Amino acid sequence: MKKNIFLLFYSIMLLLVLSSNVWAQKATLRIAKLKYNGGGDWYANKTSLPNLIRFCNQHLRTNLAAEEDVVEVGSNDIFAYPFIHMTGHGNILLSDNEASNLRKYLLAGGFLHIDDNYGLDPYIRREMKKVFPELDFVELPFSHPIYHQKFDFPNGLPKIHEHDGKPPQGFALIYEDRIVCFYSYECDLGNGWEDAAIHKDPEHLRTAALQMGANLLMYALTDFQ
Secondary structure, three states: OOOOHHHHHHHHHHHHHHHOHHHHHHOOEOOEEEEOEOOOOOOOOOOHHHHHHHHHHHHOOOOEOOOOEEEEOOOHHHHHOOEEEEEEOOOOEOOHHHHHHHHHHHHOOOEEEEEEOOOOHHHHHHHHHHHOOOOOOEEOOOOOHHHEOOOEOOOOOOOOOOOOOOOOEEEEEEEOOEEEEEEEEOOOHHHHHOOHHHHOOOHHHHHHHHHHHHHHHHHHHHOOO
16 A cells, blocks of 8 residues: 555654664654543643653654643644544544544544543544544454554553453554554553552553553554555
């Protein structure tokens, strides 16, 4: 399949960072948290992305900026980021213009990770239908490459917090054979990225969450479907 120019640019940047000390000093990729309307706490998990970034820089040898940016869903600035993270507990509301902008970003090669921080599910399914009315979330099999990047997850997503006691599930929106959005459900992946003192999760769970997050970033930055 023809490689997307947007994704190709960031993949080349990543490869240069991994292979050159000069680029390791100068080149910096940035990721962002998505700010949305509707009343949900888009700003949740304040320490999660900085910790994930630090983990990826240490274990994947990426050169991500130490702090994430915040980008509004309707802003043109969204196109500056190869990876955008979205989380929260409550309502999400996308205007027609915002849904259109998010669709353009994803079709241009961007990658959206949605992490249900408990309570997000009915709203995100409704609003992502505005973005891709022709697509439904499909559960990815455990054999999918997203679970087998740098770190191996033969049973899919790790279960960080119990909530309803349901098994964690990884859903995707797939457009023309490319994952444009990955949705982690009943998992609380982002909580596992937070500082240890916040949720007091066992260290093995925090490590698993960070490893899975690293897989997502690695997949988003290097996949050429």
